[in-house]
Amino acid sequence: MIINFKGAKTYIGTGGKSLDVTKMTLCFLHGAGQNHLSFIQQARFFAYKGYSVVVPDMPAHGFSDGNPCKSIKENAEWINDLLVELNIKDVVVIGHSQGCLVALELNRILKSSFEALIFVAGSNEIPVNQFLLELSKENPQKASQMMVTWGHGIDGDMSINKWPGHSHYGEGNNIMCMNKPTALRYDLHSCNDYSDGIDAAKNIKVPALAVLAKNDQMTPLKSGLKFVELIKNCETHTLDCGHFLPSERPMELNSIINSFLLKLK
Template identity: 30%
Template sequence: MKITIDDSSVYCYTNSRNIDSSKPSIVFIHGSGMDHTVWTLAARHFARHGNNVIAVDLPGHGRSTGAPLQSIPSMADWLEKVLDALEVEAAAVVGHSLGSLIALDFSARHAKRARALAMVGTIVPMPVSGAILDACKNNDHAAFDMLTQYGLSKRHQYGGNRSSGIWMVGSSLRLYERSQPGALYFDMNACNEYQNGLESASTVECPVLMVLGSEDRLTPLRGTGPLQEAFHQPEVSVIQGAGHTLMMEAPNALLDALHRVL
């Protein structure tokens, strides 16, 4: 489904269905340099369980046109415009990495529009190393290599996949390689500069779920304590053996976890 926001075309994957106002809605937000396809399995699953699903391509990503947005708050405000255009009053928001920060900021500042929040592969603050930022800024393929290496657990870099016929390392690299030049830098820099996350978390009123990988090296489990403490009684699900890219590494375990709030 394509809609128009701020004179730009926005692609929303809806499992080929129109929005039904009688059903609950779930919005899925991808991570840095990615697109809606990372949420295909989850979106199809929840669509078949009686929900409207809306997996967005952020501006300048995937099939959405326009320039990439450069801050988490601007992305959260853009998300509200998406809901307005689709005539969705409130939705559960699910985000991975960058998307988790967008979902957090949206749930804090647009509280009446968020009925549940699920943050996947997350940490607050979310600092990005200088080496990765420099590579992203220079459109250096090394950025894709580093994010793929650290985004997958060591176990999942040896080949094999729970989804037949898919190579995790190759899939991750191809996903980054098809991103628009500059998009990955703006995304990673937005993560690095977002400093209001803990304050925002303390104001979130809807049910909250954090899904974390025990082997995550980009947003390590050991650093998530402050965020867990900032929320009011969040659900926390730790997937053993999984790294940062949970949608690829542990798809079924992730779906089981998401059902706790969706």
């Protein structure tokens, strides 16, 4: 659905079902340079399982207009305000990559009722190398292509996809190209500059789930494992794939999330 939010056209994927805030809501937060299409195989899956699903395109991403947020805090405030605007009260926030940092920060400021936090390919910090930061300014398309290549495991290299006929690289590059050219640069700087992750992780008081990837080159497994140690009683799983878990291992990821959600009910 498209709404006018904070004066800008804002797209919110709902998984093919109408938003029903009386149900438990799953809010999916995309990663740097991504948009709602990162969660193609999660949005419809959970919407058809009876959850209310919101997958917003952050400002300047996907189908949303507006200026990109310039920090993780700004992203979190934007999401917080959106949840208030949509009158969403009981929410499970599911972040992927940068979305995990936004979820951490959101946990500190959220005015709605937080049910649980799910981190997919997450960490408490996502340092970005100087080369990629500069490239995202000079040539965002090239930077996107490099991220898509680094981000996928062997399934990306070999064009293996659970969705018949789809290519991780071809689809991934074009998803990133849908964003405004400045979006990636601000996202990567936001990730690189974020330094409150340790405190935020220690502050989590709701049930938490982390799904990490063995061959993750963007948020390496080692970093993810240190991160989950900071969270009290974080259920942790590791899948054999690259950083783009939602498209590389959709069924496994959905199954883990679904089991976790059932325990909350």
